Amino acid sequence: MTPDLIAAARDRLKGHARVTPMLSSPFLDEIAGRRVLVKAECLQHTGSFKYRGARAAISALDPATRARGICAASSGNHAQGVALAAREMGVRAVMLMPADAPRIKLENTRALGAEVVTYDRATQDRDALMLALEAERGMTLVRPFDDAQVIAGQGTCGLEIAEQARDAGVETADVLVCCSGGGLTAGIAVALAREAPGLRVRPVEPEGFDDTARSLRSGRRETNPRQSGSLCDAILAPAPGELTLPVMLRHCGPGLTVTDDEALRAMALALLRLKIVVEPGGAAALAAALFCRESIQGEAVIVTASGGNCDPALLSRAMTLPQD
Amino acid sequence: MTPDLIAAARDRLKGHARVTPMLSSPFLDEIAGRRVLVKAECLQHTGSFKYRGARAAISALDPATRARGICAASSGNHAQGVALAAREMGVRAVMLMPADAPRIKLENTRALGAEVVTYDRATQDRDALMLALEAERGMTLVRPFDDAQVIAGQGTCGLEIAEQARDAGVETADVLVCCSGGGLTAGIAVALAREAPGLRVRPVEPEGFDDTARSLRSGRRETNPRQSGSLCDAILAPAPGELTLPVMLRHCGPGLTVTDDEALRAMALALLRLKIVVEPGGAAALAAALFCRESIQGEAVIVTASGGNCDPALLSRAMTLPQD
Known part of the structure; x- marks a missing residue:
């Protein structure tokens, strides 16, 4: 996995993949206690970075x-x-x-x-x-994450983050990435390591499915005890990939975890404040930015809103949560 | 109202207003019977083009x-x-x-x-x-629409539409704009008249509040009999503006109207297929593209999704509509 592979993927994706916007809201900044920049990959074709x-x-x-x-x-x-x-x-x-x-x-x-x-x-x-x-x-x-070309494709999202963060005047920040097998996390990490070294990637996972956070601590591939049982169905891979973990060990900061309830509340806030639909697994990083503020450093935080393919019933459930 | 005023507004807005994305979905294209490009102004700061x-x-x-x-x-x-x-x-x-x-x-x-x-x-x-x-x-x-600088500001959305349509290979199309007093409609129309003359603006209004459509037919400012009573609360101005109507008479094609039910269904489809939150008034143009297909010509249609500031209860109501 090299930055050159990402640059080549960007050339092949040009005119096909969407350059997704970096969104923000003063209301979210207030909750998070710092600037929050949201990379809206739910607006990518088919509703996710995939x-x-x-x-x-x-x-x-x-x-x-x-x-x-x-x-x-x-x-x-x-x-x-x-x-x-x-x-x-x-x-x-x-x-x-x-x-x-x-x-x-x-x-x-x-x-x-x-x-x-x-x-x-x-x-x-x-x-x-x-x-x-x-x-x-x-x-x-076509593997979901353990494939160099797939990781390179996800890394094109990191090239955009580097440029959009620069435009927003953000040079130093944690970049929280919703993490399953680690394809998006590793791809963005490699892209940022070259393009924006002040931006540090950190994976975010659902509570009880924190295989990547544990693997980053132990240095080897840890697995989850369960394979279902979280609303965050999009990010329940049993373990980080063979290709993605070494990349994450090299480039990433410590992982974060969020509860299903936090993910749902982040979904509701994304709907209300950013006008985007994010599925629970795609809202994990935003949830960490909003509700785990003590675990994050810096004046700004960047998060991926990585997918928005959510059954209408679950959206309605998020909308009826009490608004704080 | 001149294109130069819009160009000057664009310079003043640079780095402040967001360049909003042009979204699409093969599922919407299928319903509309043609390509549908959606200018997602609900992703603008404060959730609307305003x-x-x-x-x-x-x-x-x-x-x-x-x-x-x-x-x-x-x-x-x-x-x-x-x-x-x-x-x-x-x-x-x-x-x-x-x-x-x-x-x-x-x-x-x-x-x-x-x-x-x-x-x-x-x-x-x-x-x-x-x-x-x-x-x-x-x-x-600061008037909502009858002010040359306000119209010029809304016209910057038209400059982006011209460029994004060109990038998408669309040179000839109707551009449906959610219309209240006509600031956005007139601004986009002036911008496109210079930048993309194959794109023709047409205002879209709620049924029973079609003052602009009637004014375009009669050539003078017609008023609505009522000032409330539609879900599309954002686009219920009593009449087109003194400044906006002459611009619309010069540049716009015939107006279209949609029902509240059509606007709600368009909201639901925008949530489901584009992953964006659009309020009823902001979904009127998309509703026209999807449900008034016989009134539109060409292989593609461009619509503004002009605002997304919607009470959660209404979003839930849209989500529970039967999905066709």
């Missing part, structure tokens, strides 16, 4: 490989990103998704032209199913 | 006038835009707002540092109250 990595990976394949099609396994956001990128490039796509993924993610993936194969999270082995799909159909697996 | 005009007008005042403070009358979005722009420039601000304005708009305006004076929409004459405030306090009135 489109960047998907497009970067598929566009890096040679034409013959691409012609055999691609496959992916995902609880939802990666599936949608891969489905759209594949469709745009005329590539056949098969997605392996848990049967209990949010309905909107299943439906959207199908509507974006991918073939969806569902499996039972509790009783079936996703990786074995995936390998079978790969072998049977001769397709190339 | 900040542009407010900052343009206040920054155009000479220092002595500015020092005496400014005042404004508004159901909400203009008030918030003026309040923030005034606070940023260290200018004292008094806002006259209807007592039944959405609570969030009243609270936000106060929180942004303005003094809020409320009045009863049914029994009190806003203009008379305003003139009294002006005379008593020696403040300068």
